[in-house]
Amino acid sequence: MDAVNLKKLARQLKLSVSTVSRALRDSHEISRETKEKVLALAAELNYQPNPYASSLRRQKSRTIAVVVPEIANNFFSLAINGIGSVAQEKGYHVLIYLTHENVSEEISIVGHLLSGRVDGVLMSLSSETGDTTHLAELKRKGVPIVFFDRVCDTIETARVTTDDYESGFNATQHLVDQGCRRIAYLLISPNLSIGVKRMQGYLDALKQNSIAVDEQLIVQGGLDNDQNYALIKSLLQRDGRPDGIFASVERLAISTYHVCNDLGLDIPGDVKIISFSNLETASLLQPSLTTVTQPAFDIGKTAAMVLFKGLDKKSAIADEHIILKSALIPRASTGQ
Amino acid sequence: MDAVNLKKLARQLKLSVSTVSRALRDSHEISRETKEKVLALAAELNYQPNPYASSLRRQKSRTIAVVVPEIANNFFSLAINGIGSVAQEKGYHVLIYLTHENVSEEISIVGHLLSGRVDGVLMSLSSETGDTTHLAELKRKGVPIVFFDRVCDTIETARVTTDDYESGFNATQHLVDQGCRRIAYLLISPNLSIGVKRMQGYLDALKQNSIAVDEQLIVQGGLDNDQNYALIKSLLQRDGRPDGIFASVERLAISTYHVCNDLGLDIPGDVKIISFSNLETASLLQPSLTTVTQPAFDIGKTAAMVLFKGLDKKSAIADEHIILKSALIPRASTGQ
DNA sequence: CTGTTAGCGCTTTCAG
DNA sequence: CTGAAAGCGCTAACAG
Numbered sequence: 233m234d235a236v237n238l239k240k241l242a243r244q245l246k247l248s249v250s251t252v253s254r255a256l257r258d259s260h261e262i263s264r265e266t267k268e269k270v271l272a273l274a275a276e277l278n279y280q281p282n283p284y285a286s287s288l289r290r291q292k293s294r295t296i297a298v299v300v301p302e303i304a305n306n307f308f309s310l311a312i313n314g315i316g317s318v319a320q321e322k323g324y325h326v327l328i329y330l331t332h333e334n335v336s337e338e339i340s341i342v343g344h345l346l347s348g349r350v351d352g353v354l355m356s357l358s359s360e361t362g363d364t365t366h367l368a369e370l371k372r373k374g375v376p377i378v379f380f381d382r383v384c385d386t387i388e389t390a391r392v393t394t395d396d397y398e399s400g401f402n403a404t405q406h407l408v409d410q411g412c413r414r415i416a417y418l419l420i421s422p423n424l425s426i427g428v429k430r431m432q433g434y435l436d437a438l439k440q441n442s443i444a445v446d447e448q449l450i451v452q453g454g455l456d457n458d459q460n461y462a463l464i465k466s467l468l469q470r471d472g473r474p475d476g477i478f479a480s481v482e483r484l485a486i487s488t489y490h491v492c493n494d495l496g497l498d499i500p501g502d503v504k505i506i507s508f509s510n511l512e513t514a515s516l517l518q519p520s521l522t523t524v525t526q527p528a529f530d531i532g533k534t535a536a537m538v539l540f541k542g543l544d545k546k547s548a549i550a551d552e553h554i555i556l557k558s559a560l561i562p563r564a565s566t567g568q
Numbered sequence: 569m570d571a572v573n574l575k576k577l578a579r580q581l582k583l584s585v586s587t588v589s590r591a592l593r594d595s596h597e598i599s600r601e602t603k604e605k606v607l608a609l610a611a612e613l614n615y616q617p618n619p620y621a622s623s624l625r626r627q628k629s630r631t632i633a634v635v636v637p638e639i640a641n642n643f644f645s646l647a648i649n650g651i652g653s654v655a656q657e658k659g660y661h662v663l664i665y666l667t668h669e670n671v672s673e674e675i676s677i678v679g680h681l682l683s684g685r686v687d688g689v690l691m692s693l694s695s696e697t698g699d700t701t702h703l704a705e706l707k708r709k710g711v712p713i714v715f716f717d718r719v720c721d722t723i724e725t726a727r728v729t730t731d732d733y734e735s736g737f738n739a740t741q742h743l744v745d746q747g748c749r750r751i752a753y754l755l756i757s758p759n760l761s762i763g764v765k766r767m768q769g770y771l772d773a774l775k776q777n778s779i780a781v782d783e784q785l786i787v788q789g790g791l792d793n794d795q796n797y798a799l800i801k802s803l804l805q806r807d808g809r810p811d812g813i814f815a816s817v818e819r820l821a822i823s824t825y826h827v828c829n830d831l832g833l834d835i836p837g838d839v840k841i842i843s844f845s846n847l848e849t850a851s852l853l854q855p856s857l858t859t860v861t862q863p864a865f866d867i868g869k870t871a872a873m874v875l876f877k878g879l880d881k882k883s884a885i886a887d888e889h890i891i892l893k894s895a896l897i898p899r900a901s902t903g904q
Numbered sequence: 905c906t907g908t909t910a911g912c913g914c915t916t917t918c919a920g
Numbered sequence: 921c922t923g924a925a926a927g928c929g930c931t932a933a934c935a936g
Contacts, residue, residue, distance in 0.1 A: 237913060248923045253915065261921060280683035284629065285913035287620040288928050295663075303648055309640035316639075316666050325685070327631075328664045330652050347616035349661070486852065516822065516852040573929060584907045589931065597905060621929035624912050 236277045245273060256281070292351050295325040296539065299341055299355040301333045301382075306482070306510045307528045308356065311380060314532025315354060322540050324351075333455055335360040342366045345375060352376040352539045354532075357384060359421035359455070376542050376549045380535035381526075383425050388551040390542075392535040394526045394558040396426050400433025402560050403478050403506045403524050408441045410504050412476030416449040416467060418484040420460075430480045430508070449474055453484055460487045468495060468503070479507035489517055511561065526558045572615045581609060592617070628687050631661040632875065635677055635691040637669045637718075642818070642846045643864045644692065647716065650868025651690060658876050660687075669791055671696040678702045681711060688712040688875045690868075693720060695757035695791065712878050712885045716871035717862075719761050724887040726878075728871040730862045730894040732762050736769025738896050739814050739842045739860050744777045746840050748812030752785040752803060754820040756796075766816045766844070785810055789820055796823045804831060804839070815843035825853055847897065862894045 242249045247266070255262045255270035256279075273279075287293040298315055300308045312328070319326050327350060331338040338358045343366070345353055353375055355367075364384050371377055371387050383391035407415050417434045419427035431450070438445055451467055453460035464487050467474065479485035485507030492499050499505055499519055506522045507514075514521040534554060542549040578585045583602070591598045591606035592615075609615075623629040634651055636644045648664070655662050663686060667674040674694045679702070681689055689711055691703075700720050707713060707723050719727035743751050753770045755763035767786070774781055787803055789796035800823050803810065815821035821843030828835050835841055835855055842858045843850075850857040870890060878885040 235913095239913075249914080250916080250924080251922055253913095254922085257915085263921060266921085278679075278682065280680070282624070282913050283683055283685045284620045284623040285928090286915075288618070288624050288930085289913080289915045291928075293620065303639070303652075304642060304645035306640060309645055312639055312664070313666065316664070320666075326664050328648070328652070328662050330649065330656075343614075344616070346614065347619055349619045489852075513849075513852065516825075516849065518854040571929095575929075585929090586908080586931075587906055589929095590906085593931090599905060602905080618929050621912090622931075624914085625929080625931045627912070 236279045237282065241270065241273055241277070241279060245269060291348070293325075293349060294323060295327060295350050296536075297327045297329055297341075297345055297350040297353045297355075299329045299331060299338070299345075299353060301331050301356060301358045303328070303330060306513060307381070307526065310510070310528035311356075311532030311535075314529040314534075315536040316532075317529075318533055318536040318540065324540070331358040333358045333360060335362075339366045342370050345370060346373055350375070351543055352378070354378050354380060354535050354539060356380055357382040357424065359424055362423050376539060378535045378539045378542075378549060380531050381426060383553075385425060389549045390535075390538045390552050390554065392531055392538065392554045392556070393426070394531065395555050396429035397433045399508075399524045399558045399560065400430030400478075400480070401437045402433070403430075404434045404437035405441070406506055406522070406560060406562075407476035407478060407504055408437065408443070410476070410500070412474075412504055413443060414446070414449065414472065414474045415443070415476040415478060416451060416474040418451050418453060418464070418477065418479045418481075418488070420453050420455070420481055420484065422452065427480050434478060448472075453487075457483070457487060460484060461491060464488050464491045465495070468492070468497065474503060476504045477506070479505065479509075482507055482509040482513060485509055485521060486513075486517075489521075506560075508558075514561075520563050522563060523561050524558050525561055527556050530556055572613045573618065577606065577609055577613070577615060581605060627684070629661075629685060630659060631663060631686050632872075633663045633665055633677075633681055633686040633689045633691075635665045635667060635674070635681075635689060637667050637692060637694045639664070639666060642849060643717070643862065646846070646864035647692075647868030647871075650865040650870075651872040652868075653865075654869055654872040654876065660876070667694040669694045669696060671698075675702045678706050681706060682709055686711070687879055688714070690714050690716060690871050690875060692716055693718040693760065695760055698759050712875060714871045714875045714878075714885060716867050717762060719889075721761060725885045726871075726874045726888050726890065728867055728874065728890045728892070729762070730867065731891050732765035733769045735844075735860045735894045735896065736766030736814075736816070737773045738769070739766075740770045740773035741777070742842055742858070742896060742898075743812035743814060743840055744773065744779070746812070746836070748810075748840055749779060750782070750785065750808065750810045751779070751812040751814060752787060752810040754787050754789060754800070754813065754815045754817075754824070756789050756791070756817055756820065758788060763816050770814055784808075789823075793819070793823060796820060797827060800824050800827045801831070804828070804833065810839060812840045813842070815841065815845075818843055818845040818849060821845055821857060822849075822853075825857075842896075844894075850897075856899050858899060859897050860894050861897055863892050866892055 238249045238252050242252045252270050255267045329341045335358055364386055367384055367387055378390045380392040383393055451463055453463055468491055477488055497503055509523040511525055514523045574585045574588050578588045588606050591603045665677045671694055700722055703720055703723055714726045716728040719729055787799055789799055804827055813824055833839055845859040847861055850859045
């Protein structure tokens with residue numbers, strides 16, 4: 233009984249379904265009065281077009297998928313905010329898929345996306361993802377993809393990241409400038425573009441300062457916080473303990489704080505720490521963390537804009553790499 | 569050329585479209601060999617059913633909407649995780665909508681949801697939401713809704729929250745037990761069920777301890793952190809400064825920390841603080857925050873389960889209030 | 905067990 | 921400017 237559809241509007245207005253449809257889409261080949269009548273009744277009955285009928289017919293859904301490893305993570309939350317802001321403005325709907333840092337889940341999700349459910353995909357890779365044939369397949373099937381943050385360089389499409397190499401370099405240089413000579417680098421996965429590029433910056437900064445690389449100081453953690461805690465603890469208990477630590481992700485910096493706390497190490501007296509982190513979290517830490525802060529919201533927003541530009545023009549997404557600058561912030565200010 | 573659909577499979581197998589359809593849905597009225605042949609070809613061609621055709625025909629989309637005020641907020645992120653875990657298991661897709669704590673956005677989103685795009689809605693109200701006719705309308709149109717955390721008591725449907733009243737009471741009692749007598753209560757909106765119920769617990773706890781309520785100690789902040797900072801600062805600079813503060817949301821506790829820091833007030837020496845907060849954030853604060861921790865993941869999971877139960881049975885969602893216990897944790901442990 | 909048929913609600917030719 | 925008709929891909933009667 234409820235179901236307000238075109239047929240009902242047409243019957244009530246004594247018009248054909250197609251005329252009503254055109255009037256609602258503001259077609260130029262409909263008279264002004266007819267349009268007004270149609271719009272008026274549509275508003276009165278609160279007509280909502282059936283999105284699935286429309287999607288089926290037009291072969292586009294005005295829906296995009298956002299595929300991220302996790303959501304309880306300030307970076308991804310902010311990025312999703314950015315994506316949402318432009319999606320909403322463009323009248324697109326956003327489906328969220330979480331891989332939980334898990335390739336098999338990622339593959340299964342990407343498989344679903346072959347169905348035409350979405351017009352495009354925004355994606356940040358899981359830390360387990362090494363092989364990328366599932367992504368190549370998605371691309372091959374013509375689904376527009378834009379990668380953000382954790383990108384895939386082997387697929388010809390747009391990537392949006394921060395200046396990972398430069399900020400890795402600068403972060404390391406910052407520690408050197410503070411007098412550090414034994415600088416550790418913490419990462420969570422060798423698969424991830426971000427960890428690798430930031431590390432390249434780290435290595436080059438060391439070289440430029442004529443500091444020998446000590447493999448022992450490069451620590452690869454994982455997804456398990458307890459394990460990371462243990463790894464970092466043993467790093468800080470070794471003789472020849474590092475005097476500086478560069479954490480390539482926030483979570484590792486937090487574990488480092490906990491370790492220092494428990495070992496009674498003074499920050500920054502005994503060990504200086506710099507990390508990729510968002511400011512809010514950093515400002516909670518005492519003494520506050522020196523951070524490299526990514527413009528997470530803007531990364532999401534930019535990635536979405538690039539995708540929509542492609543969708544609007546119905547052209548393939550350009551194979552470009554957009555790099556947004558992150559900021560090195562020596563000390564997060566506390567309150568205001 | 570690509571488009572693998574039922575017609576193509578049928579042609580290639582010399583079967584009718586309906587037989588193929590039934591075989592894929594594992595109907596019991598199809599022979600085993602036919603099924604196997606169909607499944608084999610479907611797998612080979614990597615057939616993905618068109619979700620929109622199916623949704624249109626069946627009038628259900630296997631999609632739910634999650635409407636939340638924001639996403640860069642640990643509680644909602646975790647709740648969405650919980651929702652996602654059960655949605656994925658049930659084969660449902662999750663559309664995310666953000667209201668940004670804004671009624672007008674909420675109304676517009678709810679309006680979209682009248683279209684039949686989703687089979688059900690999981691929702692946490694914006695802090696501005698006073699009038700709820702848009703929600704009543706959604707309910708009236710037959711869209712199943714489950715509220716979680718920030719619920720709407722005037723709509724007959726399921727609500728999932730923590731024990732807001734009890735934990736408000738216990739939090740206040742905890743401060744009294746610590747020797748506090750001038751206990752302030754911080755909230756962000758008088759519209760929100762959570763703020764009100766927690767406050768009722770606060771008031772009753774004071775009464776039970778024969779402590780007079782001082783209206784001056786009930787501070788209503790808002791969405792702007794700077795303003796909250798200022799309000800809390802003036803609260804702590806008054807003569808007759810509170811000796812205990814109960815923040816009904818994490819964000820207000822963090823502002824309180826910043827104020828105390830800047831005013832040189834010792835926590836918990838000068839003022840004791842307890843707040844609804846997640847443990848991870850609390851453990852970053854020094855000295856660590858005494859918290860009331862909500863089972864955010866489980867709240868999301870439970871809300872989703874209640875919704876899916878209704879969808880499975882095609883019955884209306886029961887008008888029930890499910891209450892999950894939150895935990896009062898005197899001190900977040902640091903490391904590990 | 906399999907096929908034929910009739911739509912779901914919408915957009916879009918093609919005719920007037 | 922408006923209408924009639926076809927069809928997007930799938931499902932579900934209804935036949936056989």
